[in-house]
Each structure stands twice: as C-alpha cells, then as structure tokens.
Amino acid sequence: MSLEQDVVALCRAARAAAPALAGTSTADKNAALRAGAAALRARAGEILAANAADVEAAREEAAAFVDRLTLTPARIDAMAVGLEQIADLPDPVGEVITRWTRPNGLEIAQVRVPLGVIGIIYESRPNVTADAAGLCLKSGNAVVLRGGREAFRTNCLIADVLADAAAATVPRDALQLVRTTDREAVRVLLRQSDSVDVIIPRGGEELIRAISESSRIPVIQHFSGVCQLYVDRAADLALAERLCLNAKAQRPGVCNAIENLLVHREVAARFLPAVGAALRAAGVEIRGCPESLRHLPDARPATDADWDTEYLDLILSIRVVDSLDDAVAFIRRHGSGLADAIVTTDRAAADRFVAAVDSAALFVNASTRFTDGFEFGFGAEIGISTNRLHARGPMGLRELTTYKYVVRGTGQIRE
Amino acid sequence: MSLEQDVVALCRAARAAAPALAGTSTADKNAALRAGAAALRARAGEILAANAADVEAAREEAAAFVDRLTLTPARIDAMAVGLEQIADLPDPVGEVITRWTRPNGLEIAQVRVPLGVIGIIYESRPNVTADAAGLCLKSGNAVVLRGGREAFRTNCLIADVLADAAAATVPRDALQLVRTTDREAVRVLLRQSDSVDVIIPRGGEELIRAISESSRIPVIQHFSGVCQLYVDRAADLALAERLCLNAKAQRPGVCNAIENLLVHREVAARFLPAVGAALRAAGVEIRGCPESLRHLPDARPATDADWDTEYLDLILSIRVVDSLDDAVAFIRRHGSGLADAIVTTDRAAADRFVAAVDSAALFVNASTRFTDGFEFGFGAEIGISTNRLHARGPMGLRELTTYKYVVRGTGQIRE
Numbered sequence: 112m113s114l115e116q117d118v119v120a121l122c123r124a125a126r127a128a129a130p131a132l133a134g135t136s137t138a139d140k141n142a143a144l145r146a147g148a149a150a151l152r153a154r155a156g157e158i159l160a161a162n163a164a165d166v167e168a169a170r171e172e173a174a175a176f177v178d179r180l181t182l183t184p185a186r187i188d189a190m191a192v193g194l195e196q197i198a199d200l201p202d203p204v205g206e207v208i209t210r211w212t213r214p215n216g217l218e219i220a221q222v223r224v225p226l227g228v229i230g231i232i233y234e235s236r237p238n239v240t241a242d243a244a245g246l247c248l249k250s251g252n253a254v255v256l257r258g259g260r261e262a263f264r265t266n267c268l269i270a271d272v273l274a275d276a277a278a279a280t281v282p283r284d285a286l287q288l289v290r291t292t293d294r295e296a297v298r299v300l301l302r303q304s305d306s307v308d309v310i311i312p313r314g315g316e317e318l319i320r321a322i323s324e325s326s327r328i329p330v331i332q333h334f335s336g337v338c339q340l341y342v343d344r345a346a347d348l349a350l351a352e353r354l355c356l357n358a359k360a361q362r363p364g365v366c367n368a369i370e371n372l373l374v375h376r377e378v379a380a381r382f383l384p385a386v387g388a389a390l391r392a393a394g395v396e397i398r399g400c401p402e403s404l405r406h407l408p409d410a411r412p413a414t415d416a417d418w419d420t421e422y423l424d425l426i427l428s429i430r431v432v433d434s435l436d437d438a439v440a441f442i443r444r445h446g447s448g449l450a451d452a453i454v455t456t457d458r459a460a461a462d463r464f465v466a467a468v469d470s471a472a473l474f475v476n477a478s479t480r481f482t483d484g485f486e487f488g489f490g491a492e493i494g495i496s497t498n499r500l501h502a503r504g505p506m507g508l509r510e511l512t513t514y515k516y517v518v519r520g521t522g523q524i525r526e
Numbered sequence: 527m528s529l530e531q532d533v534v535a536l537c538r539a540a541r542a543a544a545p546a547l548a549g550t551s552t553a554d555k556n557a558a559l560r561a562g563a564a565a566l567r568a569r570a571g572e573i574l575a576a577n578a579a580d581v582e583a584a585r586e587e588a589a590a591f592v593d594r595l596t597l598t599p600a601r602i603d604a605m606a607v608g609l610e611q612i613a614d615l616p617d618p619v620g621e622v623i624t625r626w627t628r629p630n631g632l633e634i635a636q637v638r639v640p641l642g643v644i645g646i647i648y649e650s651r652p653n654v655t656a657d658a659a660g661l662c663l664k665s666g667n668a669v670v671l672r673g674g675r676e677a678f679r680t681n682c683l684i685a686d687v688l689a690d691a692a693a694a695t696v697p698r699d700a701l702q703l704v705r706t707t708d709r710e711a712v713r714v715l716l717r718q719s720d721s722v723d724v725i726i727p728r729g730g731e732e733l734i735r736a737i738s739e740s741s742r743i744p745v746i747q748h749f750s751g752v753c754q755l756y757v758d759r760a761a762d763l764a765l766a767e768r769l770c771l772n773a774k775a776q777r778p779g780v781c782n783a784i785e786n787l788l789v790h791r792e793v794a795a796r797f798l799p800a801v802g803a804a805l806r807a808a809g810v811e812i813r814g815c816p817e818s819l820r821h822l823p824d825a826r827p828a829t830d831a832d833w834d835t836e837y838l839d840l841i842l843s844i845r846v847v848d849s850l851d852d853a854v855a856f857i858r859r860h861g862s863g864l865a866d867a868i869v870t871t872d873r874a875a876a877d878r879f880v881a882a883v884d885s886a887a888l889f890v891n892a893s894t895r896f897t898d899g900f901e902f903g904f905g906a907e908i909g910i911s912t913n914r915l916h917a918r919g920p921m922g923l924r925e926l927t928t929y930k931y932v933v934r935g936t937g938q939i940r941e
Contacts, residue, residue, distance in 0.1 A: 130858065134881060213903055217892055224884060226914055308914050329744060329915050350937040357939035443545065465932045466549060469639060477632055477935025486940065487931070488628055499641055499723050499928045500744050501916040513914045516902070517880045520892025522765040524772035525901065 118299040122306035125253040128284035137202040143277035144198035148191035150276035161264040190241040225251035227308040234314035237265040250511035253285040260292035301326040333494040336366040336449030343455035344375040351454040367482035402431035450482040471504035533714040537721035540668040543699035552617040558692035559613040563606035565691035576679040605656040640666035642723040649729035665926035668700040675707035716741040748909040751781040751864030758870035759790040766869040782897035817846035865894040886919035
C-alpha cells in the first residue's frame with residue numbers, strides 16, 4: 112500500500128469508528144482510560160527501551176530537545192496519572208447546553224456531541240501521544256495522531272499499548288497513529304477533509320503556520336503570545352511588583368508569560384526603581400523606552416522591534432504610558448490577543464480595560480500565567496486556542512465538542 | 527488604486543473600525559438600525575431606479591433569476607422591517623455565558639464578544655445587503671459585503687443608504703461593500719486573513735465550494751441538505767402522512783425539505799398507499815425501492831443515485847427498511863447531516879434515533895422544515911451552518927459572536 116493509501120485508509124477507519132465511539136457510555140470510556148493507564152505502567156520497560164532507541168538516534172540534537180524526547184519511569188507514570196485524571200473528569204457528551212419551548216409547543220434542546228474525528232499533529236514530546244489520545248477518547252472523538260519523527264518508536268509503542276488496552280470497551284479504530292516519518296504523510300492527512308473534522312497542531316509557530324497554510328481541514332491554532340501587564344495609576348504597587356515578577360519570571364518560556372510591562376506615568380517614578388531591582392534580582396534583562404530609562408539607569412534602550420517580540424526568555428520591555436487609553440492602544444497594536452492584565456484598585460478603570468482589550472483572557476489584579484486549562488479548572492488542556500472561531504483561550508474537554516439540536520413535537524408542521 | 531489595493535484597503539478599514547463598533551452601546555446600534563430602515567423607505571425611489579438598471583442588464587437571464595434580483599416597494603419595506611426586527615432583538619454582546627470562582631479566589635467570567643470582521647459573499651438577492659449588514663451591526667461585527675455582480679448598482683446604493691444613515695451612531699467604516707464586479711476581488715478578499723475573521727458565503731453549493739477551496743480565512747459553510755423522514759413501526763400514521771407532506775411539499779426548493787422517506791416494513795402496507803396518494807395529489811413524483819413499489823404501483827423505481835440526490839424539487843425517494851437501525855444506517859450513509867426526523871409514539875425508539883443520528887437537527891414527530899433560525903426563535907438567521915466547528919445548524923446573532931474570559935483577582939500569582 113502506498114503512503115497516501117495508508118494515510119487515507121487510517122483516516123477512513125477513524126471516521127468509520129467515530130459514531131460508535133460517540134455512542135460509547137461514560138463508564139466504558141473511563142474503563143478504557145484506566146486500562147490504558149495500567150498498561151502504560153505494566154509495559155513501562157518496553158516503552159523505555161523504544162524511547163532509548165529514539166534518544167540514541169537523536170543524540171546529535173540540542174540538549175533541550177533530547178530532554179523533551181526522553182522518557183523516564185516517572186514521566187511514564189505521569190502519563191498514566193494523566194489518563195486517570197481524564198477518567199475522573201465529567202463527560203461533556205450528552206450535556207444539555209440549553210433547552211426551550213416554542214409557542215407552537217416544539218421542545219428544543221441543544222445537546223453536546225463529539226466533534227467527530229480530530230487530527231493532532233505534534234512535535235517531540237511523546238507524552239502528547241497519551242495525553243491527546245485520552246482527551247479525544249473521553250470527549251468521544253476518534254483521533255488521528257501524527258507525532259514528531261524523532262519520537263517515532265516511542266509514539267508507535269505508546270499508541271499500541273493504549274489501543275490494545277482500550278479495545279475491550281471502545282472501538283479499536285478510534286485511535287489511529289500515522290506510522291511513517293515521511294513528511295508527505297502530513298500533506299496527505301491535511302487533505303482528508305471528508306474523514307477528519309479538525310486539525311489541532313501542537314508545537315512551535317512554524318509548525319502551526321505551515322499546517323494552517325496547507326490544510327483543507329479547519330485548524331485550531333495556538334500561536335504563542337505577546338502578553339502585557341499594565342500598571343495603572345491607581346495600582347497597589349507592591350501587588351503590581353509581585354504580579355510582574357510572576358508573569359515574567361516564574362516560567363518565561365511559555366505563551367502566557369508577559370513580554371511588555373506598561374506603567375502609568377504617574378506611578379513610574381515610584382514603581383520602576385523597585386520593580387527594576389526585583390526583576391534584575393530574578394535574572395531578567397530589561398529594555399526600556401526613553402521615559403522608563405530615567406528610572407532604570409542600568410537598562411538598555413528598547414528598539415521598535417522589541418515591542419512586538421515574544422522573547423520566551425528572561426527579557427522584559429518596559430514602556431511608560433500617559434493613560435489607560437494609551438495602554439489599550441499599545442496592546443491593540445503590539446499584543447497578540449492571548450492574555451493581558453491590569454493592576455488597579457480603580458474598579459472603573461478595570462472595567463474599561465477589560466471591555467476595551469479584546470484578548471482571549473483579561474486579568475484584573477492577577478497574573479497572566481493563569482491562562483491555562485488546569486488553572487481555569489477544566490481539569491485538562493488540549494491547547495490554548497488563538498482562533499476566534501469555535502474555541503478561544505484554554506481548551507478542555509468541552510472545547511472538543513460541538514452540539515446538535517433535538518426537537519420534540521406532537522405533529523407540528525410548518526405553515 | 528489597483529483592485530487589490532482597493533480590497534485590501536477596505537478590509538483594513540473594517541478591521542480598524544471593529545474595536546469601536548464592538549464597544550458601541552446597544553442603544554446606538556439600535557438607533558443605527560432604525561435610521562437605516564427609515565432611510566431605505568425614504569430613498570426607495572432611488573433604490574428602485576438603481577434596481578431597474580440592474581434588472582434591465584439581466585433581462586437575458588432566467589425568469590427565476592430576474593425575480594430574485596427584482597425589488598419592489600414591498601420588498602424594500604420588507605428590508606426595512608427586517609432591520610427594525612433586528613433592532614428589537616436582545617444584544618448578544620456582553621452577555622455573561624458562564625462564571626465561576628476558583629479555589630484560589632479568581633473569579634472567571636466567560637463574556638460574549640463580537641467575532642470581529644465578517645466577510646459575506648452572496649449571490650443575486652439584493653435584500654441580503656441590508657439583512658447581513660443589520661445582523662453584523664447588531665452583533666458588533668464590522669462587515670465586508672460582496673454581492674452578486676448582477677445586483678451591483680442596487681447593492682452599492684443600499685450599502686450607501688445604510689452607511690449614511692448609520693454613521694450618526696456607529697463607525698462608518700464598519701460597513702464595507704466591495705465596489706467592483708471583477709471576480710478577482712473575491713480572490714483578494716479571501717486572502718485578507720489579517721483583517722477578516724470569518725467568511726460566510728450565501729448562495730449555491732458551487733459558490734460555497736469554490737470559496738471554501740480558495741479561502742485563507744475560516745469559512746462557515748451552509749451546504750444544502752439531503753434530509754430524511756423515518757416512519758417507525760410505532761408511528762401514528764395519520765401524523766406521519768401530514769409530516770411527510772409538509773416536509774416534502776410545503777416548500778421543496780429549500781435545504782430543510784426531505785428527499786428520502788424511510789418506512790418501517792411492518793407499517794409499509796398500511797402507510798404507503800395512503801401517503802403515496804396524498805403525495806401524488808400534491809404533485810410529488812415518487813421513486814421507490816422494489817419493496818415500496820409493491821405498495822406504490824404507479825411509482826418509478828429509484829436508482830442508486832436517487833438516495834444521495836438533493837432534488838430541491840417535488841420528487842421523493844421512498845425506501846422500506848427492516849428496522850430503526852437500518853434507518854439510522856441509511857441516514858449515516860446517504861444523509862448530509864442537516865436535519866432528520868422520526869415519527870413514532872415509542873419514546874425509547876425516538877431516544878435511540880436522536881442519539882444515533884448525528885445531524886445538526888433531529889426531529890421527533892415534527893417536520894424538518896423547522897430547521898430555521900426564525901422557527902427556532904432566534905429572531906434572525908444569517909444562514910444554516912453545515913460546519914461542525916463554531917456553529918452548527920441555524921445561526922442567529924449569538925452565532926456571530928465569540929467570547930473572552932475576564933478574570934478578577936486580588937493579587938493571585940502562579941506558584
């Protein structure tokens with residue numbers, strides 16, 4: 112069978128399995144997840160051996176890359192725990208989102224159902240294989256996984272282990288993995304709009320952009336973020352400093368960390384020296400506008416490019432603004448619409464900020480780092496959508512569903 | 527300015543106007559809609575003159591086409607009434623969809639906001655210009671309209687009339703019309719993913735397919751429908767006959783009319799002769815499976831192609847099935863997932879049917895013709911989505927929105 116026929120066949124198999132999975136009971140889905148977790152633990156030795164072969168083949172790569180690729184007994188157990196946690200979450204399928212009765216007596220219910228078949232394309236972390244498979248299974252979606260070629264042996268084995276274990280209670284074909292490292296397979300996958308309902312890429316901006324440009328299937332993007340923290344003139348400055356440190360330095364390499372700090376002119380002289388010292392103590396390099404440099408003599412000047420840059424690193428650009436409106440204008444121009452925060456004790460200013468800034472998540476007196484499915488209480492996260500359609504911001508199980516209308520009547524006809 | 531620059535410029539103007547429109551009060555949006563309605567009535571003479579020129583240029587076209595294109599004083603008044611009805615609807619923007627508090631005290635609200643900029647590409651009916659502009663305006667979305675070239679003069683004038691009238695209370699640039707009949711303009715529009723958030727095509731299958739294939743912007747499709755009515759063995763047969771007549775013949779040329787009638791074997795002998803006579807009396811041509819032809823001697827045999835055909839006409843294919851499961855299997859194979867109905871007095875059978883068939887709308891003892899935004903009580907309809915992502919089935923104002931999360935804290939940081 113050719114590569115193309117192979118990919119087409121597995122997408123069709125997933126499509127054919129989707130209705131049965133959509134109709135599988137919560138208990139059977141949870142049993143499959145728990146069986147998968149048990150099998151990962153029972154077969155950890157095999158998985159570690161397959162992973163060791165992948166790591167050996169990738170030993171020329173950068174250390175951080177090899178670290179993401181490498182499994183340990185603890186990481187395998189974490190995958191198993193993740194599946195058990197998904198089993199513990201409420202099943203979104205069948206939930207009645209809303210219901211109403213029409214004057215003619217028709218009873219209309221909007222009922223949550225799975226999206227159908229989800230394609231997940233991801234990079235080197237092999238834990239995504241278990242994580243994504245678990246989230247799709249729980250939400251009643253068949254899944255076609257395509258992992259990074261460096262983790263090929265590991266991903267194939269994890270998918271086998273899970274599919275074998277789950278097959279007792281869910282349709283086996285509902286979990287598919289593309290078993291070739293040939294990149295042509297991705298191009299074929301992205302054309303299967305008859306079989307696959309949505310593509311969710313998990314990885315860097317380049318991967319997501321390439322997929323979005325060539326896909327014939329809708330793509331839920333999760334581009335990274337240029338996030339801002341705005342310190343209002345009515346801010347509690349001690350609180351502002353704590354939030355700034357957390358939003359920048361607690362984990363700088365993630366999309367919900369801030370890249371720009373905006374400070375109202377009236378508090379700049381009081382706030383900047385203190386926050387500057389605290390940032391430097393945390394190892395953060397500061398790049399400032401001319402006005403901010405007056406209060407941060409050790410910082411280097413920011414260039415025009417700095418305001419639009421996602422550093423994903425211990426670097427922060429600081430700008431003094433004349434007003435809340437200026438802060439909003441800055442965010443509209445330079446922000447990426449993922450997450451922005453205001454620090455203020457002025458309720459009206461907070462309301463104005465959250466109304467005017469159109470980002471997926473707006474924070475008042477809290478860190479942007481909470482832009483996260485777990486922190487939102489979803490119990491899981493398949494990604495953080497930067498799309499405006501379908502799902503926006505952190506995506507949990509519900510965001511992997513759509514709905515249908517169930518209309519019950521007593522013989523109503525349309526006149 | 528070149529055509530490309532022109533289209534790019536008007537998309538960017540819409541994008542630039544979107545935040546101000548998103549922040550416009552309900553009262554100001556409603557005032558703009560009512561002013562637009564008044565202006566349509568006041569300038570009806572000008573609009574009729576422009577329309578007469580369009581009709582004159584199209585006089586070689588088919589009569590049905592010319593009818594769709596032609597405006598009358600009554601049709602202009604209907605457009606005005608439509609805008610006033612939209613003004614009377616609740617504003618979806620700002621609605622708190624859900625809110626909750628996290629254990630750490632963060633208060634999270636999911637708030638409805640406009641999608642941003644919507645591109646509407648439509649065919650000959652000029653009333654879509656007013657209708658789509660009104661729905662987008664009320665839902666806080668800037669809009670880029672591109673109408674059919676046959677209605678060019680009419681559309682330009684309607685857009686001018688509305689934009690002039692609305693400009694007193696909403697940003698003028700929020701309503702844009704592509705002012706060229708060159709088809710290249712559509713190709714340029716479909717590439718403006720930086721300015722336009724979603725494309726909604728309104729027209730025939732060919733238009734929608736062509737747009738979907740070349741768009742770099744997400745498209746909400748509303749393909750037509752192959753809908754089914756299944757008469758269960760436990761059906762009230764008089765009720766089944768009434769529903770069948772309504773679903774097929776009340777208005778056959780629309781997507782929510784049925785194309786296939788499925789009849790349980792146990793009731794075929796009693797049901798088919800009666801429904802056959804009633805259908806023939808309504809002018810419906812019947813094409814039947816061999817089994818159904820035993821009870822419908824005058825009908826012609828259905829071919830394999832019939833089961834997948836959307837007639838949009840007074841033609842109905844009839845198939846006898848052995849069971850509810852067979853009906854479900856038929857619908858999964860031949861239906862288009864828009865709307866399907868079961869007639870039964872057996873609650874368990876109804877529940878099984880609506881669970882197993884994954885269409886946008888499932889009806890129990892009611893006509894599929896109710897698959898409609900107005901009939902659902904939305905008060906408006908921009909289309910009937912056949913997508914699974916974002917919106918499914920009838921789309922009203924809410925379906926033209928997305929959401930953002932507003933998170934209020936007291937200094938929470940992530941550990």
